[in-house]
Amino acid sequence: MKHAFAGALHLAFHRRAERFNGGRSTGLKPLHFDDQQQPLGVEKPSEFTWNQLLGFDACVQCGRCEAMCPAFAAGQPLNPKKLIQDMVVGLAGGSDAAYAGSPYPGKPVGEHQGSPFASIIAREGQGLLDAETLWSCTTCRACVEECPMMIEHVDAIVDMRRHLTLERGQTPNKGAEVIDNLIATDNPNGFNPASRMNWAADLSLPVLSDVKRTDVLLWMGDGAFDMRNQRSLRALVKILRAAKVDFAVLGNEERDSGDVARRLGDEATFQSLAKRNIATLAQYSFRTIVTCDPHSFHVLKNEYGDFGGQYVVYHHTTYINHLRQTGKLKFTPYKGGSVTYHDPCYLGRYNGEYDAPRDLLKAAGIQLIEMERSGFRSRCCGGGGGAPITDIPGKQRIPDMRMEDIRQTSAEVVAVGCPQCTAMLEGVVDPRPEVLDIAEILAKQLVDPEATA
Ligand code: SF4
Ligand code: SF4
Known part of the structure; x- marks a missing residue:
């Protein structure tokens, strides 16, 4: 009772x-x-x-x-x-x-x-x-x-x-270093903030400080510093350009969203990053924010509102699916190996987006093999909440367990939609299925509108 x-x-x-x-x-x-x-x-x-x-x-x-x-x-x-x-x-x-x-x-x-x-x-x-x-x-x-x-x-x-x-200042292992980096450089790994755009040196991306207004603000996330994630970002740029989307980036004015600081309990650093990002965004005019990082997506969409930042934010899979549905994108049929899809926690359970990634893969002619734990029961890759930073030992590693779920489908490719998931799953030793962001899969399947014309 x-x-x-x-x-x-x-x-x-x-x-x-x-x-x-x-x-x-x-x-x-x-x-x-x-x-x-x-x-x-x-x-x-x-x-x-x-x-x-x-x-x-x-x-x-x-x-x-x-x-x-x-x-x-x-x-x-x-x-x-x-x-x-x-x-x-x-x-x-x-x-x-x-x-x-x-x-x-x-x-x-x-x-x-x-x-x-x-x-x-x-x-x-x-x-x-x-x-x-x-x-x-x-x-x-x-x-x-x-x-x-x-x-x-x-x-x-x-x-x-x-x-x-x-x-108490007792964030364990690399937690204190990450927080110090966020305070000093606005990114968790202490990269020179002026190098945030190096990944796009040859892409001539419009920057908001120059153009002042745009339809879509492409939020790069800290994956902009990571060579593996730069491939996903470049694939996304290719897709946006194929659909003739009016987009721009914040360039070196972008800072870490504050996600990891907040999950590590450093609310002060989170609020400092959030307020400064909000002040930067307030200088420009844009209709929506699109990002391929579900952690930035969640924070911008659901947590900046408490500090005055109200935005329409889309995960890249949702936005690309919208472009597809409105006839701005078409895909040729995929001819690669069998594919399963790993739901990122911060896209699925945090934001309820389970359909867009699957719709997109289907639109590219892919017959998904679902894992036993998928959708709202998806198993975490181990990359959220600062867990790779605090790094508490166990009997096995969470990404190895998730890769075992993936292996059970016999899929040759696991499609993902998150830089953290990509990093965690690619950290599993070979032999294992290939890990590809959905943007990477789709960028190869784009129908060239000019060739079609
Ligand atoms: S799910 Fe866990 S917390 Fe919730 S009622 Fe059951 S045991 Fe308790
Ligand atoms: S790691 Fe365990 S305790 Fe933490 S949110 Fe996931 S299920 Fe809950």
């Missing part, structure tokens, strides 16, 4: 009421730095909002989140079901000894304890959680999507990460 009561109240006062009636709400809630009363993240169970606490108590321990969690399956020390149960233990006070389910991999049950007003991650001794449990999460939202009680695991994990990063 306790769950029925807590569950009813949790659903009645859910912090993301937009999720009811099929709606979607996936942007993180901002910290308000001018509010002196608001803690910088969550240190103690009592610092969660009252409706988050109700949510934890509503957990019926069905284990559906655990079954879907890529970090748990990889043997990293995270289990979303136990994490929620640990928050319940913290709320009541006591130890986790009575927990009867699967532990965090590698961490025996009964050694952790907490109370409402004690640090969840103890500064000394054993607390309720170990920090590496929080840093194992890829923020893929598979747990949230599966949870019958609509519990928001990712919000809770990022709230606790905010405390570790902002109050």
